Amino acid sequence: MGKHETIQPGDARCPGPSTRDIILDDPTPTPPAITDERYEFLGDSDVSYAAYLDPAYHKAEVEKMWNRTWQMACREEHIPDAGDTFVYDVADHSILIARQRDMSLKAFINSCPHRGMQLLANGARENVKTFVCPFHGFSFKPSGELMKIPCQWDFPHVDKAQYGLDVVHVESWGGFIFINMDENPEPLLDYLEVLPEHFKAWPTEERHLTLHIEKILPANWKLAMEAFLEAYHVLATHPEGLPTAGDANAQYDVFGENVSRFVHTIGFPSPHLKGKRSEAAILKALGGDDVGLTLEEGQTAREVWAQHLKDTLGQQMGMDLSGKSISEMMDSIEYYCFPNFFVFPGVSLPMVYRFRPNGDDVDSCIFDLMLLSLTPEGDTAPTAPDPIKVGLDKKFVDVPELNPWLAYIYDQDVDNLLQQTRGIKASRKKGQTLGNYQEVRIRRMRMTLDNYLKSDS
Ligand code: FES
Numbered sequence: 146m147g148k149h150e151t152i153q154p155g156d157a158r159c160p161g162p163s164t165r166d167i168i169l170d171d172p173t174p175t176p177p178a179i180t181d182e183r184y185e186f187l188g189d190s191d192v193s194y195a196a197y198l199d200p201a202y203h204k205a206e207v208e209k210m211w212n213r214t215w216q217m218a219c220r221e222e223h224i225p226d227a228g229d230t231f232v233y234d235v236a237d238h239s240i241l242i243a244r245q246r247d248m249s250l251k252a253f254i255n256s257c258p259h260r261g262m263q264l265l266a267n268g269a270r271e272n273v274k275t276f277v278c279p280f281h282g283f284s285f286k287p288s289g290e291l292m293k294i295p296c297q298w299d300f301p302h303v304d305k306a307q308y309g310l311d312v313v314h315v316e317s318w319g320g321f322i323f324i325n326m327d328e329n330p331e332p333l334l335d336y337l338e339v340l341p342e343h344f345k346a347w348p349t350e351e352r353h354l355t356l357h358i359e360k361i362l363p364a365n366w367k368l369a370m371e372a373f374l375e376a377y378h379v380l381a382t383h384p385e386g387l388p389t390a391g392d393a394n395a396q397y398d399v400f401g402e403n404v405s406r407f408v409h410t411i412g413f414p415s416p417h418l419k420g421k422r423s424e425a426a427i428l429k430a431l432g433g434d435d436v437g438l439t440l441e442e443g444q445t446a447r448e449v450w451a452q453h454l455k456d457t458l459g460q461q462m463g464m465d466l467s468g469k470s471i472s473e474m475m476d477s478i479e480y481y482c483f484p485n486f487f488v489f490p491g492v493s494l495p496m497v498y499r500f501r502p503n504g505d506d507v508d509s510c511i512f513d514l515m516l517l518s519l520t521p522e523g524d525t526a527p528t529a530p531d532p533i534k535v536g537l538d539k540k541f542v543d544v545p546e547l548n549p550w551l552a553y554i555y556d557q558d559v560d561n562l563l564q565q566t567r568g569i570k571a572s573r574k575k576g577q578t579l580g581n582y583q584e585v586r587i588r589r590m591r592m593t594l595d596n597y598l599k600s601d602s
Pocket residue numbers: 257258259260261262278279280281282283
């Protein structure tokens with residue numbers, strides 16, 4: 146760029162090596178999707194706080210957005226057998242998903258057409274031959290058709306053929322089951338934008354759920370989610386990560402209205418740290434000394450640590466990970482799909498997140514943290530475990546099943562939320578001011594949400 150050309154909003158980037166530079170320098174080839182940059186300046190006006198606080202805004206979200214968008218409800222391995230059912234709840238909505246005899250899926254509004262009773266309780270997961278309403282005993286086939294009304298003589302006005310459960314759209318992608326309450330939704334694969342194409346390299350249907358933590362967080366679902374859409378906060382919130390984490394030079398991509406991504410490298414020091422660090426120092430910061438790793442002439446810490454992960458994780462999983470790139474082995478690669486679904490294609494950081502409103506409480510939400518593991522070839526995915534429920538009063542470090550290092554980081558994120566909510570309530574300013582590049586995914590998410598709320602139906 147010439148000396149007199151003005152830099153446009155959104156053009157500026159952190160000085161020093163970019164995520165792309167670091168990954169392209171790796172000695173192993175990386176799937177091209179990872180270094181495919183897609184950024185576009187989306188504006189720089191403040192983004193309103195009312196969306197996090199106002200019960201009327203929440204009501205509009207429930208009616209106009211949650212009611213009409215694709216949402217990840219569960220994994221295929223939650224309901225592997227005919228007759229398996231799963232109840233997915235979001236705000237006031239409750240949806241029943243049922244595996245049919247022919248192994249296809251059907252989904253219904255979880256409400257009895259007689260007097261509204263939930264057929265199965267919130268969060269239930271059962272194997273049923275028929276749905277029998279617990280209140281008066283109306284029964285329904287797994288396909289939703291009415292089977293039997295006790296005291297049929299009293300309901301001459303009910304046309305049995307027309308009296309089934311209310312059907313909800315259900316489709317699968319990558320081992321995830323999605324529902325949509327809209328009467329005529331766009332096909333899921335279109336809605337998912339680049340995900341089906343990019344994840345050809347990372348087939349999540351060949352993974353299975355190994356750990357699921359359902360934690361209540363003290364913030365609106367959007368506010369909590371936004372803390373996971375950027376790595377800008379690493380400097381102040383997770384400072385111990387700086388020797389090994391790419392934060393200010395993380396890559397942010399917006400692929401469309403629904404899907405965005407960040408890629409932040411691990412094993413390369415933060416641009417905030419002054420002075421060059423030796424590869425040996427970086428390897429030490431990654432934990433290399435603890436497991437006796439050393440650098441050969443010309444090797445990078447990323448290379449050595451990724452090989453260590455390939456060996457140890459490959460052995461644990463009983464898989465050959467030699468074909469994986471360094472980036473896939475160790476970087477934090479996070480895809481987000483509106484409204485609340487996050488999926489990481491990486492091997493050592495294989496997370497899935499979901500953020501849901503906690504009923505009608507605008508000040509809290511439900512955070513589902515799920516970990517997926519690669520399923521060895523030829524194996525059938527084991528049935529998914531039930532969630533470990535963690536209340537507001539407990540921390541992630543209180544969950545022994547979770548890696549303590551990850552738990553510590555999640556707790557740092559959660560610790561900000563109450564204080565941020567209180568600050569927003571106290572603010573004279575009406576909205577948050579976002580960075581043009583590093584916080585663009587937050588802006589994109591809020592723009593997409595606004596589009597739903599602006600629509601008529
Ligand atoms: S409410 Fe379901 S049978 Fe009465």
